[in-house]
Every structure is written in structure tokens, then in C-alpha cells.
Amino acid sequence: MNQESLGQIFINACLVNNFVLAYFLGICPFLGVSGKLGTATKMGGAVMFVMLISSMCAYGIHALLVAVDAEFLQLISYIVVIASTVQLVEMFIKKMSPTLFKALGIFLPLITTNCAILGLALFQTNKGYDFIQSIVYALGAGAGFTLALVLIAGFREQLEYAEVPKVIRGTILTLVIAGILSLTFMGFSGLGTQ
Amino acid sequence: MSTGTNHTETKSTDEFIKGLWNENPVFVQVLGMCPVLAVSNTAENALAMGLATAFVLLMSNTLVSLLRNFIPKEVRIASFILIIATFVTITDYAIQAISVDLHKSLGAFISLIVVNCLILSRAEAFASKNTLGKSMMDALGMGLGFLFALFCLGAVREILGNGTFFGLALFPDTFQEWIVMILPAGGFFTLALWLLIFNLIKQRKEATA
Amino acid sequence: MSKEAVKPTSNSFIMLRAMVGIGILCGFLIVVAYEGTLPRVQRLKAEALEAAIFKVIPGITQTKTFMWDGESFVPAKEGDDPRVYAGFDDSGELIGVAIEASGQGYADIIRILYGYDPQKQQIIGFYVLESKETPGLGDKIEKDESFLDNFIAMDVSLTDAGAIANPIVPVKSGAKQNDWEVDGITGATISSRAIGNILAESTALWMPRIFNHTSAFNVEM
Numbered sequence: 001m002n003q004e005s006l007g008q009i010f011i012n013a014c015l016v017n018n019f020v021l022a023y024f025l026g027i028c029p030f031l032g033v034s035g036k037l038g039t040a041t042k043m044g045g046a047v048m049f050v051m052l053i054s055s056m057c058a059y060g061i062h063a064l065l066v067a068v069d070a071e072f073l074q075l076i077s078y079i080v081v082i083a084s085t086v087q088l089v090e091m092f093i094k095k096m097s098p099t100l101f102k103a104l105g106i107f108l109p110l111i112t113t114n115c116a117i118l119g120l121a122l123f124q125t126n127k128g129y130d131f132i133q134s135i136v137y138a139l140g141a142g143a144g145f146t147l148a149l150v151l152i153a154g155f156r157e158q159l160e161y162a163e164v165p166k167v168i169r170g171t172i173l174t175l176v177i178a179g180i181l182s183l184t185f186m187g188f189s190g191l192g193t194q
Numbered sequence: 195m196s197t198g199t200n201h202t203e204t205k206s207t208d209e210f211i212k213g214l215w216n217e218n219p220v221f222v223q224v225l226g227m228c229p230v231l232a233v234s235n236t237a238e239n240a241l242a243m244g245l246a247t248a249f250v251l252l253m254s255n256t257l258v259s260l261l262r263n264f265i266p267k268e269v270r271i272a273s274f275i276l277i278i279a280t281f282v283t284i285t286d287y288a289i290q291a292i293s294v295d296l297h298k299s300l301g302a303f304i305s306l307i308v309v310n311c312l313i314l315s316r317a318e319a320f321a322s323k324n325t326l327g328k329s330m331m332d333a334l335g336m337g338l339g340f341l342f343a344l345f346c347l348g349a350v351r352e353i354l355g356n357g358t359f360f361g362l363a364l365f366p367d368t369f370q371e372w373i374v375m376i377l378p379a380g381g382f383f384t385l386a387l388w389l390l391i392f393n394l395i396k397q398r399k400e401a402t403a
Numbered sequence: 404m405s406k407e408a409v410k411p412t413s414n415s416f417i418m419l420r421a422m423v424g425i426g427i428l429c430g431f432l433i434v435v436a437y438e439g440t441l442p443r444v445q446r447l448k449a450e451a452l453e454a455a456i457f458k459v460i461p462g463i464t465q466t467k468t469f470m471w472d473g474e475s476f477v478p479a480k481e482g483d484d485p486r487v488y489a490g491f492d493d494s495g496e497l498i499g500v501a502i503e504a505s506g507q508g509y510a511d512i513i514r515i516l517y518g519y520d521p522q523k524q525q526i527i528g529f530y531v532l533e534s535k536e537t538p539g540l541g542d543k544i545e546k547d548e549s550f551l552d553n554f555i556a557m558d559v560s561l562t563d564a565g566a567i568a569n570p571i572v573p574v575k576s577g578a579k580q581n582d583w584e585v586d587g588i589t590g591a592t593i594s595s596r597a598i599g600n601i602l603a604e605s606t607a608l609w610m611p612r613i614f615n616h617t618s619a620f621n622v623e624m
Contacts, residue, residue, distance in 0.1 A: 016511075021378060024228050031227070072283065075308065076280060076283060076433065083272070083275065114309070115228045115309040126302060171224055176383065179383045182378045182379040261425070264421055265421050266421055269422055277429065283436065283437075287439075288440060373540070
């Protein structure tokens with residue numbers, strides 16, 4: 001149903017319609033963990049990983065729900081499956097690779113309630129992507145999320161040393177930076193067309 | 195003496211008032227940011243989204259409070275999410291039945307009410323521990339507080355960005371719209387502005403106190 | 404010993420009871436809401452589409468939906484794809500066919516509907532079904548009158564070989580000289596060019612099909 005090329009999907013999800021800066025998805029962790037560059041990178045990695053898995057799951061569930069003609073259960077099954085998959089993945093990583101778990105571990109539960117994950121699943125269904133397209137879409141969205149997070153974290157680390165009035169420290173300052181970044185990212189629009 | 199009854203009554207209205215102002219979910223607790231920014235580009239969208247969220251909040255708080263002795267602690271989060279997702283799905287269909295255009299402009303963000311941290315946190319922190327009446331009051335207060343905040347953002351963005359309010363033109367034709375306000379960037383800026391106002395008020399209060 | 408064995412079972416029984424109970428309750432509520440709103444939702448959606456079809460094929464009073472089955476057009480049933488919408492006047496005469504098309508715009512996918520008159524071999528109407536183009540700039544493709552004028556009589560006539568004689572090309576604002584060119588919009592260059600490209604691609608596919616099978620639309624339903 002949808003014939004976008006894979007490159008187009010990736011660029012669209014990553015730059016043009018960046019999940020954080022254009023769709024405002026995943027703002028909560030965005031405001032929370034964007035203080036330090038190191039944590040931001042790890043969080044980004046974890047989100048990308050979960051996005052990839054939940055994107056595949058969402059594709060499967062959607063196909064199943066269409067087959068049994070029960071699309072009205074879409075939302076409820078997405079959220080349940082995503083939450084339980086994250087839990088499973090968490091346990092699996094804990095067993096298989098303690099080092100990876102240490103790096104990602106604390107972020108995984110946080111991610112379950114990240115709107116970017118559910119948003120991804122819903123958008124890919126709305127757009128009618130096939131399996132490969134969904135995976136590329138998830139990768140692009142994850143990369144875009146990481147990019148936005150890392151950029152903001154970089155700015156915030158620098159601003160630690162700037163003399164900013166006390167009232168606007170913290171959330172307000174982050175929001176203004178995000179706004180400017182969002183404007184900057186608008187320059188990427190049109191990349192998807194010839 | 196009627197102090198006893200008076201006391202409980204003020205209590206229950208307190209739950210209502212706190213959500214509106216002192217613990218406003220958006221301006222003070224900074225919760226549920228995604229829908230706040232995404233669909234606040236016009237006053238109408240903001241109002242619809244605020245009403246939908248308030249409805250889901252009220253219904254899920256009610257049900258959670260009713261079932262609070264029935265749900266074991268171990269599976270409470272899963273149960274809450276199930277309940278919330280149910281009401282969000284219902285709201286989604288209700289909005290579709292009201293207006294296709296409205297549903298189109300709110301898009302996937304109705305479904306994303308599920309992951310609005312505000313709703314889950316009220317269910318977990320309040321409704322699962324309090325009586326039905328108090329939980330409903332809490333939900334109403336928080337819901338209206340959320341609606342109020344969304345409306346503040348939506349109104350500012352629509353007036354400046356489009357020169358209209360609820361679709362009615364406010365300015366003469368010579369008015370140059372601040373297009374940036376309807377763009378995503380405008381959402382960030384407007385929210386930052388409102389937070390600044392709230393912080394300033396709070397600071398002044400603390401200074402005089 | 405026996406105490407320890409009993410405790411977890413009763414505990415997990417309570418958990419199971421709670422989850423299943425809530426699951427059933429939620430499922431019931433969702434189904435009720437879905438069934439309750441379905442007729443109205445479907446009617447509203449059909450009305451919105453119908454209104455769009457009436458807009459792109461002026462002068463019609465009724466529409467019918469057809470599906471391309473690979474060789475010709477057959478009346479479409481629910482969910483059939485790809486489909487087109489034929490518009491008729493009072494006397495049942497075919498006036499035009501509305502076709503849906505989509506493609507990459509400036510910000511996201513743009514979905515449009517356009518009307519084709521097989522007799523005049525022209526595009527006679529155009530409507531944006533869905534776009535997320537920049538408000539104030541890119542969304543001029545929906546409102547800008549001189550841009551919409553492009554699509555009142557746009558030439559898509561076919562050669563004898565059955566291909567489009569002059570494929571639709573987007574040109575710079577004000578540079579339009581021929582009926583098959585799409586005059587761009589200043590400030591919305593990419594969006595208006597995207598529309599041109601979407602149309603070029605869609606017309607190359609659909610015009611020969613429709614032009615050669617107009618009789619297929621004259622069926623009683």
C-alpha cells in the first residue's frame with residue numbers, strides 16, 4: 001500500500017519528522033535524562049533497541065488482528081505486548097550479558113511508558129508499512145531520538161557554566177533549546193523529495 | 195460542632211483545587227508533555243484533547259478506585275494500563291463518531307493518551323489508595339487543570355500563529371502571522387513562556403511570604 | 404510445608420482472577436463502544452469522501468466505486484483495492500472519475516484526490532485529502548486559488564500508443580504556458596512540485612486504463 005523507498009523512510013523518521021522535535025514524542029525522558037551526555041547516549045541506544053523490537057511485535061500483532069477482524073483491540077494489545085516484551089528483553093539481557101544490562105538496565109523500565117515507542121507502533125500501522133519498511137522506520141526514529149537527545153545533552157552540559165537567571169534554569173531552558181533545535185531541524189524538510 | 199463534617203468537605207474540595215492550581219499537572223508537575231505540545235496548535239484542538247484526557251482520567255480513576263481492593267499489588271500497574279487503554283479506545287471511537295475532521299487533526303495522539311504519565315501516576319498515587327469520591331474529585335481537578343493548561347497554550351499559539359481564535363479572525367488583514375507559533379518549535383517556546391510565568395508567580399509568593 | 408505450597412497458588416489465583424476479570428470487563432467495554440459508534444463513524448467517513456468526490460468532479464449527483472481487477476473496472480466491494488470513484492449526473496451519464504493518489508511532500512506524505520474527464524481528456528478538479536505541509540507556506544497547495552486553477556482544465560490526452568502525450572510537469576511560479584504544466588507557488592516550491600510529481604505518476608498509470616475502459620463504468624448496480 002505504501003511505496004516509499006527505504007532511504008526516504010529513514011530520512012523522514014530521523015530528520016524531517018524527528019520524533020522529539022516534530023512530533024513531541026518521548027518528551028518525558030527527554031527532559032529527564034538529557035542533562036548528561038553519557039546517560040543521553042545510553043538512553044538513546046536503549047530506546048532504539050526497544051523501538052526495533054516493538055516495531056516487529058507491532059507488525060505481527062497488526063497482521064494477527066486484521067486476520068481475526070478485531071482491529072478495535074489494536075491499542076490495548078499494543079500496549080500490553082510492548083510492556084511485556086520490554087520486561088522479557090530485560091530479563092533476557094540480564095541473563096545473557098550482565099555488562100549490557102548494566103549499561104541499559106535502569107532505562108528499560110522507563111522506556112515502557114515512553115510515548116515514542118507506542119507512537120512508533122501506531123504510526124507505522126497508520127502508514128501501512130510492510131515488515132522491512134517498519135524496521136527501517138524504527139531504526140530511523142531511534143536514530144533521530146538519539147540524535148535529539150545527544151544534541152540537547154551537549155548544549156545543557158555547556159550551559160551548566162553559563163550565567164542564566166535562576167528562574168529559567170532546568171525545564172524552561174531545555175524547552176527553549178529544544179524549540180531552537182526544532183526550528184533548525186525544519187531545514188531538513190524537503191530532503192525526502194527530489 | 196460541625197467541624198468534623200466541615201473538615202472532610204474542605205478535604206474533598208481541596209483535592210479538586212490542588213489539581214487546578216497548586217499542583218497543576220502541566221505547569222507545576224510538568225507531566226504529560228507529548229499531547230500538550232503536539233496538539234495545542236489551535237484552541238479547538240487543545241480543548242478537544244484536554245476534554246478527552248480529562249474524561250479518560252475521570253473514568254480510569256473511578257474504576258481503579260472501585261477495584262482497588264480487588265487488584266493485587268503485584269499486577270496493579272498492568273491492570274491500570276489495561277483500564278486506561280480501554281477508556282482511551284472508547285474515547286477514540288467517540289471522537290471519530292463526533293467529527294472525522296477533529297479525529298484527523300488529533301491523529302494518533304488520542305491513542306497516545308495511554309502513555310500520558312499523568313493518568314497512570316494519578317491511578318497509582320491517588321486512586322488506588324483513596325475512596326471513590328475523593329478519587330473522582332482528584333481526577334476532575336487534575337483533568338481540568340490539564341485542560342486549562344492545554345487551552346492556555348492552544349489559545350496563545352492560535353492567536354499569534356494564525357491570527358484567529360476558535361477559527362474566528364481577530365486581526366485586520368494586515369496582521370502578519372507568526373507562523374513559527376503553529377510549528378513544533380512554537381510549542382516549545384510557548385510552553386517555556388507559560389512555565390516562566392508560573393515560576394515567576396511562585397517566586398514572588400515565596401519572596402513576600 | 405503444606406502452608407508454603409498453598410500460599411503461592413492462592414496468591415497467583417488472586418492475581419489471575421484480577422487480570423482475567425479486568426480483561427473481560429475491558430474487552431466488553433471496548434466492544435460495546437466499537438459496535439455503538441461503528442455505523443455513525445462509517446457514515447461520516449463515507450460522507451467526507453463523497454463530499455470530496457463532488458468537489459473534484461463538478462456537476463455530478465451520484466457516485467459509484469469501482470475496482471481495477473487487472474484488466475478492466477468492476478464494481479468494488481468493501482475493502483477492494485485499488486479503487487476509483489465514478490461520478491454521474493442526473494441522467495446516469497458518466498461525467499468523470501475521481502482517483503486517489505499520494506506521494507512524498509515537503510513534510511510528510513500528501514494524499515490527494517483528483518477528477519478526470521475521459522471525454523475532454525482533462526483533469527477537472529483537485530482536492531487535498533491529507534497533508535502535514537508547513538502551515539502558512541506549504542499548505543497553500545490547499546488554498547491558493549491560482550494554484551488550484553491549474554487543475555480546472557489540465558490536459559492529459561493520450562497518444563495513439565496509449566501513453567500520455569504530454570506528461571504533467573511542475574514549472575516555476577508564473578512560467579506556465581501549456582495546459583499540462585503545473586504552475587508552482589512562491590514560498591511553497593517543494594510542496595507544489597510534489598503535487599505535480601504525484602499527478603504525473605498517477606495519471607501515467609490511470610489515464611490509459613480509464614480512457615480505454617469508460618464503457619465499464621456504465622453498469623447498473
